[in-house]
Amino acid sequence: MTPDDAPQDNLLKRVFIRVGVLPFFLGVALIVFTILSDKFLTVQNLVNVGRQSVYLILVSLGQMLVLISGGFDLSVGTVIALSSVVSASVMVAMVPVFPDAVWLAIAIGALAGFGAAIVVGGINGIGVAVFEVSPFIMTLGVSSVGAGLALFLTGGIPVSGLPYAFGNVFGFGRLWGIPVPVIVAAICIALMWVLMSRTRLGAQIYAVGGNIKAAHLSAINTRRTLMVAYILCSLIAALTGLLLTARVESGEANLGGTIALESIAACVIAGVSLRGGLGRVENVVLGGFFIILVQNGMNLAQVSSYMQMVLLGALLILAVIFDQLRFRMIMSGR
Amino acid sequence: MPAAGWPSAARRIPSKGDIQMTDTPLIQTRRLTRVYPGVIALDHVDFDVRPGEVHVLFGENGAGKSTLISLLAGANTPSEGEILVEGAPVRFASVADAQAAGIYTVFQEFSLIPTMTVAQNMFLGREPGFGPFTDHRAMRRAAQALLDSLGFDVPTGAVIAHLSRAQQQMVEIAKAFHGDPKVLILDEPTASLTDREVDHLFRTILRLRAQGVAIIYISHRIHEFERIADRVTVLRDGAYIGTTAMADTDEATLVEMMAGRAIRDIYPDIPHAPGEVLLEVNALRAWGVRGASLTARRGEVLGMAGLVGSGKSRLFRALMGIQPIRSGTVRWKGAQITGAATRHIMGAGIYYLTSDRKSEGLDLAKSSWQNLGIDLMMGREARGPFIRPRALRSVAAEIFDTVELRASYRPKPVAQLSGGNQQKVLFAKSFGHEADLYIFDEPTVGVDMGTRAALYRLIRDIAASGKAVIVISSDLPEVLNLAHRVLVMAEGRISAELTGDQRTEDNVLRHFFDDTGETA
Secondary structure: OHHHHHHOOOOHHHHHHHOOOOOHHHHHHHHHHHOOOOOOOOOHHHHHHHOOHHHHHHHHHHHHHHHHOOOOOHHHHHHHHHHHHHHHHHHHHHHHHHHOOOOOOOOOHHHHHHHHHHHHHHHHHHHHHHHOOHHHHHHHHHHHHHHHHHHHHHOOOOOOOOOOOHHHHHOOEEEOOOHHHHHHHHHHHHHHHHHHHHHHHHHHHHHHHHOOHHHHOOOOOOHHHHHHHHHHHHHHHHHHHHHHHHHHEEEOOOOOOOOHHHHHHHHHHHHOOOOOOOOOOOHHHHHHHHHHHHHHHHHHOOOHHHHHHHHHHHHHHHHHHHHHHHHHHHHHHH | OOOOOOOHHHHHHOOOOHHOOOOOOOOOEEEEEEEEEOOEEEEEEEEOOOOOEEEEEEOOOOOOOOHHHHHHOOOOOEEEEEEOOOOOOOOOOOOHHHHOOOEEEEEEOOOOOOOHHHHHHOOOOOOOOEEEEHHHHHHHHHHHHHHHHHOOOOOOOEEHHOOHOOOHHHHHHHHHHHHOOOOOEEEEEOOOOHHHHHHHHHHHHHHHOOOOEEEEEEEEHHHHOOOOEEEEEEEEEEEEEEEEEHHHHHHHHHHHHHOOOOOOOOOOOOOOOOOOOOEEEEEEEEEEEEEEEEEOOOOOOEEEEEOOOOOOOHHHHHHHHHHHHEEEEEOOOOEEEOOOHHHHHHHHHEEEEOHHHHHHHOOOOOEEEHHHHHHHHHHHOOOOEEOHHHHHHHHHHHHHHOOOOOOHHOEEHHHHHHHHHHHHHHHHHHHHOOEEEEEEEEOOOOOOHHHHHHHHHHHHHHHOOOOOOEEOOHHHHHHHHHEEEEEEOOOEEEEEEEHHOOOHHHHHHHHOOOOOOOOO
């Protein structure tokens, strides 16, 4: 037997190498919060958590794309704020222009929001792919630019007077008894799974994140692939921004404040490697759900919101440490 | 190939009889073993070095030479076995430990700080001066004296990053010499030196030998080390094969020990049926390439020989769009492709197999399936935006069968495979694309003998099927035995074209340097 035939290890280790730390974290969280609060493990509460986690799951899916491509995107929160403000302003402006066609006004507003997202994602992509700026600095800078613009456009005041139908459908609407945001998220998850598992583009994103030089020598257009990852990430963030705008029924520049950190935490806990190239859609969905579940549990256990920040940061660091361990195991087979 | 001025230098050196040889070896290893995931790099090796000898370690890439010296140098710890220094067992936890025991090593990978000067690098951590202050002038003077004594022409005030590779190599060697070594380990120290610099180095080595220093010298150039070697130890696939006095052996014997079989059993016969000219490169200039012209035709293996830094690899990296072209033209099947993007050149039918499988060839955390899959999707099986995993898998299985990669290795992250198997995956990736010209850059670097023979058979099959093949290699026997036509590069230019009986090691070596005797 040559060393290349080394035997596989026990089940726990195999689960850890395959999906990462999430199953273990999820188990611990369920046990701890069930002990701390008897309201936690109820159907009612878990359905609630599911509904609340829609927004984070969406943003995390976009974040996952960029992480797998080998970068990360700190500007997702800004994109949410910017798309909220831009789409709300355009909608409010369009309603008097098309008084009889309110859905046309809503569509134009939404398109304007997506347009803003394409610009932001495009700038990130150009910086990272063409000028090879570190994704950290690029998206940090862009996030400041975007946040400033959102505040500048509105003077810091929420944009109100949105068409009633917008909030009614995308914020609080139900289709066959299922909340519309949940349906939107479900469609996104399905599309994202197809993209990452069944399309050449998805495979190229994995390849670029795994080893960009090798990807280049496999005839991949690495710049285009990176651009696409950043733009898609921004577009999904903008979609989240629209859903949140419908929920609060106004365009707000302070939406999405902590979501960059939360989405990165959700991804890393779900086994998306910060080194790029590794990560699965279905796990990220569960990762986003997990973060909201922990926040919900802490609320029920009456942990103060300041302490919640501390715990979330600690959780992220812990997840990154486990990610390192896992990567070492993958590389060494031990 | 005795270089000019060499015999006189040798005469000045006292012969070995003058030196008192003791019975205790300076260094001895007992059943020394080092295991890495997926590979036994060193397998129970017994080896010894005596004071006042030049002991050559000889073997293929991946034979375990570098692993053995990394253990002796303290850069690595053994998995099993022990090291004895002057008869007493030692455990080196670091390179500093080994240096304290008098063992100094010049590694192939440089340990210089590129932003600091030559003198600063040579005195790193032991700068002359008072307390926290450095006496820069004294440091420069001492550095200059040491470099002069070695016969190295390097400005002490120059920043490392501005020096040529050869000059950096000299600084690296000088660093070791000034530690007053008992044992000096040199890992392929001549890889980027000119003849004249090699002479200087050898004179210095012989002078140290005369002072009773033991020198462990790693090389695979027999013509070179036969001038200085006292004994030669041969390693193969991590195992100890044997030790012999240089005086009692010859090239053929050493090569057979190294390869484990006669040369004719390793290299297949490749039919030579030169056809249509596919590639025409005309006066190409790029970084490290100063005007190179060549053609490649169907049914022929073209070999590219040259030193590290001669431009033999950069020429093709420029052609492939990996680095920019300054001037000149590249024609493929008659059409201009100068300066096209890599993916378009690949689409037109040229494949470049990188010399660096770890940093730009493979995605190490992924399985062989995934590594090959991306090439199939971008190459042979590129149809529409969607992928069909099952179809891809059956094509991939066929390719893995062709390159003889065992089925049990295919699902593993390639990081866990041995160098030979990783190289098979890299070759598999080349078959994921439709190509008429395959450029293999160091196709067997760090690969065991059995795998090499398998890879050579693949190269034969490609050429025999009427495609064009270019083999770029620093391994002379490889180029000479595979190629029908050999181009030698020196200083970014093609210095010779050798065909038929002209293809000899001596002929190639003669053209490694330009008339000036300096490398680029």
